[in-house]
Amino acid sequence: KAGVTQTPRYLIKTRGQQVTLSCSPISGHRSVSWYQQTPGQGLQFLFEYFSETQRNKGNFPGRFSGRQFSNSRSEMNVSTLELGDSALYLCASSNKTFLVPYNEQFFGPGTRLTVL
């Protein structure tokens, strides 16, 4: 079974630009979560999508948004980039259902975003 894939793996942007990152979950997984990893703040939850609906949202400004498609693939968008948005953005998928009482997430390799 293929793992979680993220594209692109590396990205360089300048302040004020916007960026879209893509995540393809493991086949059959309907839940996709996004995380931001920085040296200073560690791993922080951005949002979760399940069946094309945002189910949870972390404490990030509205410049950070996402969506999920009917095939469970997900994208996240960051508008008006700031230097502080430089980070590793990780996507994770889960086959979470009401029958599965825990939230075992499988992570992709991440997209390294550098804002200049």
Added chain:
Amino acid sequence: GDSVTQMEGPVTLSEEAFLTINCTYTATGYPSLFWYVQYPGEGLQLLLKATKADDKGSNKGFEATYRKETTSFHLEKGSVQVSDSAVYFCALSERNAGGTSYGKLTFGQGTILTVHP
């Protein structure tokens, strides 16, 4: 809110030494607990999990026991190898009243482990 606290790092050990990385948590409900490992340049890999009190998760020689009374989930390994050098993250996931997990993992700050030959 939920939080996870890991022991301050980094941790440096010689090969075959005993490893303990402490993890304590604060949660309003009854969370599931996880240890993830991150190797250089890679994403996170699930190392082990425990979903209820007194559960012991184990994998690749690593173990951790869900201790509800002390709100802890310490990671241990009896004999570390150079290949275990990585960053280790303790994490929790809350559940709603119906028992379904929220799609959010709350992570500790991570502990860098370096093992020398």
